[in-house]
Amino acid sequence: MLLAIDCGNTNTVFSIWDGETFLVTLRTSTHHARTADAYFTWYSTLVKHYGIEVDITDVIISSTVPRVVFNLRVFADRFFGCRPMVVGKPDCALPVAPRVDAGTLIGPDRLVNTAGAYARHGGDLIVVDFGTATTCDVVAEDGAYVGGVIAPGVNLSLEALHMAAAALPHVDVTTPPRVIGTNTVDCMQSGVYWGYIGLVQGLCDKIRAEYARPMKVIGTGGLAPLFAQGADLFDEIEDDLTMHGLTVIHDYNKKG
Numbered sequence: 001m002l003l004a005i006d007c008g009n010t011n012t013v014f015s016i017w018d019g020e021t022f023l024v025t026l027r028t029s030t031h032h033a034r035t036a037d038a039y040f041t042w043y044s045t046l047v048k049h050y051g052i053e054v055d056i057t058d059v060i061i062s063s064t065v066p067r068v069v070f071n072l073r074v075f076a077d078r079f080f081g082c083r084p085m086v087v088g089k090p091d092c093a094l095p096v097a098p099r100v101d102a103g104t105l106i107g108p109d110r111l112v113n114t115a116g117a118y119a120r121h122g123g124d125l126i127v128v129d130f131g132t133a134t135t136c137d138v139v140a141e142d143g144a145y146v147g148g149v150i151a152p153g154v155n156l157s158l159e160a161l162h163m164a165a166a167a168l169p170h171v172d173v174t175t176p177p178r179v180i181g182t183n184t185v186d187c188m189q190s191g192v193y194w195g196y197i198g199l200v201q202g203l204c205d206k207i208r209a210e211y212a213r214p215m216k217v218i219g220t221g222g223l224a225p226l227f228a229q230g231a232d233l234f235d236e237i238e239d240d241l242t243m244h245g246l247t248v249i250h251d252y253n254k255k256g
Ligand SMILES: Nc1ncnc2c1ncn2[C@@H]1O[C@H](COP(=O)(O)OP(=O)(O)OP(=O)(O)O)[C@@H](O)[C@H]1O
Pocket: 007, 008, 009, 010, 011, 012, 130, 131, 132, 133, 172, 173, 174, 220, 221, 222, 223, 226
């Protein structure tokens, strides 16, 4: 069975794939110093809690944080006796090669989203991922990643306001009651909520105009449903897109 690991700058997600469905999904915060033994203690406790008994034979890792890969490799080797596939490394091929400027190191999460979205929807897509950063990935007709957009993430923007302005509190992202806030918290939430809806809508319109072909927009990341409530941003929302992409890339490499 496959253990797929998606390590973002904020959160690390483990999911067990039995070939047809994800049996369980486990989430922890990302720490570069977490050891292989610490991963296993956390993993085995939760797997036991959920009553899951599986034999992990394969591990695939996508990590936007290069420093965590070492300990995750040790984890895979020590506890499952396997050499993990690491997206972005030369021994892990992509179904379709990206077309970007020479020397660009594209975030593995974006390559994985591209592979997952293409497998489900075919090409001519914009994938919008609300993670630590808010990214758009453009998937060409043939499934290649051909570029995109990196904007600050929603929570990062709220945190930046709080950090930089003495009078602004820490607030969570949510749908504000009105656009015109009548207190500080509502004003901040409005700025971020409606601001990001405008940002995503504006970017998608401009991408479509530049790309000059009809495109479908796929939303992913934990905050996609929240933003979808406020506007018609996405054709589809898929909370498991990155995980799905990991299974696609794993399959592709297994089949040679
Ligand atoms: N209604 C909500 N309000 C606030 N936060 C939310 C809400 N729904 C989901 N989230 C948060 O959104 C985040 C989405 O997780 P996701 O994996 O998409 O990105 P991330 O973990 O923040 O970023 P990265 O993948 O870059 O580490 C989670 O941290 C989750 O706590």
